[in-house]
Amino acid sequence: MKWRIKEAEFGDAVRVKLGGLYHYGIYASDEEVIQFGLPPSPDRRAQDVEVTASDVSDFLSGGFMEVGRPEGKERRMKRPGKEVVAAARARMGEKGYDLIRNNCEHFVNSCLFGKSFSTQTDGMRAHIRAIPTVDVYVAKFPFPTENDEIYPPERAAEIEACKNDGAREEKFYVWKLLEHGIKRSFGINIRNVDIKCRRGKWYCADCEFSLSHSGDAVAVAVSDKPIGVDIEKFEPTRFSAGLRKKIFTAREAKAAAELTEAAAGEYANRLWTVKEAAYKSGAVKSFAPSKIETENMTNVSKRVKTDKGEYILTVVSQDAERAVFGTYGESLIITE
16 A cells, blocks of 8 residues: 555545554545544543544644555455445444554455455564563452363362362462463463473463462463562561571671661561572572572562452562563552
8 A cells, every 4th residue: 555645535545643653544525534433542442432433634633644545456455435435434333442453444444455454553563572471460369260170181180189278279279360361461261272280380382471379369470481470478577587597698698687687587588589489480490598699680579468468479580670460359459
């Protein structure tokens, strides 16, 4: 499609550049440009966008109109102007706008050619795919689930074999949270992926993930790169001087020596989650806390509060600083 600044004719595809993106429409007259949503606005939500019509002035919003002329295969595919406008008018009031999958350019091309596509979002998709996915989900359990089925069968058997009722419940809900996480972050149904357990650790061929549970909280981290997550109760007093000797490296012990007892306990509480998450991510090969140096590990920690307690949640990944933290269900708050 070639675009030119010129007079539009009945049934033409038109567009205007607004900021870094183009807004598209079907031209019927200066009083009727049919488009999927008016030009983008910060206070306009996607669920409110619909196919509508406006005059040229509102369509352009101060910009310059470009008119599209199909070339090559598109030229042979293009419908006559009357059919194009009829197709556009027939969809007035239609909703379901999605910036990537169903936007104003998809609408225009479907009216012109009977085929929905967007050249603008091809580049957008490539850019989005280049952005690392580092999503962390945390929930207070029990929470509602669609069903009680666990996939794969090997994981179901592992959960069923737990003799401790509390551990069995934790493992069940953290897996249900994983189902939610990989579907939300990658659009993957857990039944359509290859998930296997090797030497006690679960792996997925389609993405990286890590699981953790403590008390009444479960956490899952999903990413396109190795990742580790750990959630532990916030109990600084549990990390006594004796326990800290088993956890700290020489550098960490020196740093803790300058802190109050309470602050040293908090420091140890958080470091424990960093070291657990580092081990799960594969950054270290064995879990020997006093030998795991965390100084150069990229990690992010958050406080999580439920109605029954407070926790420290930590994610370790080379892209940890990009992590997006989200809650699932109710009665749970994430703070810095």
